[in-house]
Amino acid sequence: xxxxxxxxxxxxxxxxxxxxxxxxxxxxxxxxxxxxxxxxxxxxxxxxxxxxxxxxxxxxxxxxxxxxxxxxxxxxxxxxxxxxxxxxxxxxxxxxxxxxxxxxxxxxxxxxxxxxxxxxxxxxxxxxxxxxxxxxxxxxxxxxxxxxxxxxxxxxxxxxxxxxxxxxxxxxxxxxxxxxxxxxxxxxxxxxxxxxxxxxxxxxxxxxxxxxxxxxxxxxxxxxxxxxxxxxxxxxxxxxxxxxxxxxxxxxxxxxxxxxxxxxxxxxxxxxxxxxxxxxxxxxxxxxxxxxxxxxxxxxxxxxxxxxxxxxxxxxxxxxxxxxxxxxxxxxxxxxxxxxxxxxxxxxxxxxxxxxxxxxxxxxxxxxxxxxxxxxxxxxxxxxxxxxxxxxxxxxxxxxxxxxxxxxxxxxxxxxxxxxxxxxxxxxxxxxxxxxxxxxxxxxxxxxxxxxxxxxxxxxxxxxxxxxxxxxxxxxxxxxxxxxxxxxxxxxxxxxxxxxxxxxxxxxxxxxxxxxxxxxxxxxxxxxxxxxxxxxxxxxxxxxxxxxxxx
Numbered sequence: 001x002x003x004x005x006x007x008x009x010x011x012x013x014x015x016x017x018x019x020x021x022x023x024x025x026x027x028x029x030x031x032x033x034x035x036x037x038x039x040x041x042x043x044x045x046x047x048x049x050x051x052x053x054x055x056x057x058x059x060x061x062x063x064x065x066x067x068x069x070x071x072x073x074x075x076x077x078x079x080x081x082x083x084x085x086x087x088x089x090x091x092x093x094x095x096x097x098x099x100x101x102x103x104x105x106x107x108x109x110x111x112x113x114x115x116x117x118x119x120x121x122x123x124x125x126x127x128x129x130x131x132x133x134x135x136x137x138x139x140x141x142x143x144x145x146x147x148x149x150x151x152x153x154x155x156x157x158x159x160x161x162x163x164x165x166x167x168x169x170x171x172x173x174x175x176x177x178x179x180x181x182x183x184x185x186x187x188x189x190x191x192x193x194x195x196x197x198x199x200x201x202x203x204x205x206x207x208x209x210x211x212x213x214x215x216x217x218x219x220x221x222x223x224x225x226x227x228x229x230x231x232x233x234x235x236x237x238x239x240x241x242x243x244x245x246x247x248x249x250x251x252x253x254x255x256x257x258x259x260x261x262x263x264x265x266x267x268x269x270x271x272x273x274x275x276x277x278x279x280x281x282x283x284x285x286x287x288x289x290x291x292x293x294x295x296x297x298x299x300x301x302x303x304x305x306x307x308x309x310x311x312x313x314x315x316x317x318x319x320x321x322x323x324x325x326x327x328x329x330x331x332x333x334x335x336x337x338x339x340x341x342x343x344x345x346x347x348x349x350x351x352x353x354x355x356x357x358x359x360x361x362x363x364x365x366x367x368x369x370x371x372x373x374x375x376x377x378x379x380x381x382x383x384x385x386x387x388x389x390x391x392x393x394x395x396x397x398x399x400x401x402x403x404x405x406x407x408x409x410x411x412x413x414x415x416x417x418x419x420x421x422x423x424x425x426x427x428x429x430x431x432x433x434x435x436x437x438x439x440x441x442x443x444x445x446x447x448x449x450x451x452x453x454x455x456x457x458x459x460x461x462x463x464x465x466x467x468x469x470x471x472x473x474x475x476x477x478x479x480x481x482x483x484x485x486x487x488x489x490x491x492x493x494x495x496x497x498x499x500x501x502x503x504x505x506x507x508x509x510x511x512x513x514x515x516x517x518x519x520x521x522x523x524x525x526x527x528x529x530x531x532x533x534x535x536x537x538x539x540x541x542x543x544x545x546x547x548x549x550x551x
Contacts, residue, residue: 024175029057032501038506056077062265069427078499156213177509185400185481239288261326275378404483406464423504457542474518477505
């Protein structure tokens with residue numbers, strides 16, 4: 001299939017190896033495609049080396065309810081993406097299973113369309129993928145699909161400058177500049193750049209919302225009823241049921257190695273002719289869902305899903321409640337794991353989430369009211385057709401984070417500090433999903449790590465946060481795994497922001513090539529002028545926002 005694709009599409013071919021480009025982009029995410037498009041717009045050559053066959057990252061793998069925050073903070077090619085989505089839905093034939101009026105009448109869907117600037121913010125996965133492919137076609141971007149960086153010996157360096165990268169299949173790409181647009185930061189790490197994984201303590205950067213959060217944020221996605229954690233209820237010696245870890249959550253505000261939970265953003269359909277039943281996965285084990293059953297039996301009868309409405313009777317389905325699609329505590333090793341180890345983690349997540357959906361729809365210990373609600377839904381038949389209608393990618397909400405000369409913290413998100421070298425704006429809530437499930441002092445189950453704190457406006461993201469610190473890689477930009485604390489990253493980690501930073505990264509790369517300087521020595525005034533000319537929004541809005549720490 002890959003060979004046929006490369007032969008059929010001139011935009012997806014690549015010259016004989018080794019090939020040399022001005023900018024080599026590693027990662028076919030939304031940030032990667034936009035970075036390559038901006039590079040070509042600036043008259044430079046670019047290539048995208050994508051481990052994934054399908055471009056666009058989570059934007060085209062189920063995350064259709066755009067976490068836009070303040071839409072006026074989004075500009076440049078990121079805004080252009082949502083304009084092209086708008087153009088798609090402006091066509092009558094885009095509405096195969098639903099009228100646009102019926103869709104927009106749904107309460108949550110009202111934020112989908114902005115006719116003022118002709119943008120559309122909620123979309124089906126295949127629509128997003130088509131838009132990213134339109135950028136590839138328009139800018140004639142060569143794509144290497146299904147190619148993974150050789151993380152052991154595939155990064156060649158001269159001093160602190162990356163010379164080339166080589167994939168596991170032996171393809172070598174020489175570049176003047178490199179962009180790590182992956183969600184994992186694999187190129188960044190292989191180039192010896194400083195990074196961290198997990199949560200910092202509040203003391204590390206003088207924050208309030210970082211680290212262990214039991215008392216500070218205790219409202220959402222928690223157990224609201226008393227659920228026993230032991231295999232034999234009340235008998236500690238019988239051991240813990242699946243999904244628990246032994247010991248307490250840790251000291252309030254302390255740091256740890258934990259990362260927020262991952263899930264697949266399923267695209268479901270309630271249109272009978274366009275839905276397929278939730279599959280019962282091979283290896284299904286109902287013991288994985290004992291906490292779910294007990295939570296129902298203790299009185300929490302909510303359907304544990306958030307099926308956000310998308311066009312044509314579909315959804316972007318997200319985690320909701322105490323026991324849902326987030327596979328809490330099962331991803332700690334993922335950021336630094338080998339490809340083989342990651343594959344095993346992903347298979348476990350698929351087993352869990354597909355098993356959860358089958359359980360909610362079919363298991364006799366699930367309340368009839370929940371099964372009845374689930375009977376309206378199935379997986380969208382016309383999405384992810386090459387993968388059994390299951391999303392191509394998992395939602396890696398957080399992985400490695402670079403540690404550079406400027407670390408974005410909640411002080412930036414709250415505008416208590418404003419950098420002088422803005423390359424884009426964020427504005428979404430500081431949002432972390434749960435990181436662990438533990439036994440309380442009362443001997444019941446509880447989740448920890450969920451944080452949802454509004455920023456109260458938009459905030460600036462520093463140029464220094466997307467390049468390594470002085471003394472490290474001089475020709476690498478990192479728009480996704482940028483330099484940020486855990487809690488600030490909870491706001492920055494949104495797809496529109498990744499596209500904004502992908503464009504800014506490419507702009508900096510092209511200017512640094514022209515000026516023949518390391519990225520750390522690029523004149524910000526020149527960068528700012530080009531970003532403004534290209535429609536990037538750089539000036540934050542909103543008053544400084546402070547909150548009190550938990551006592």
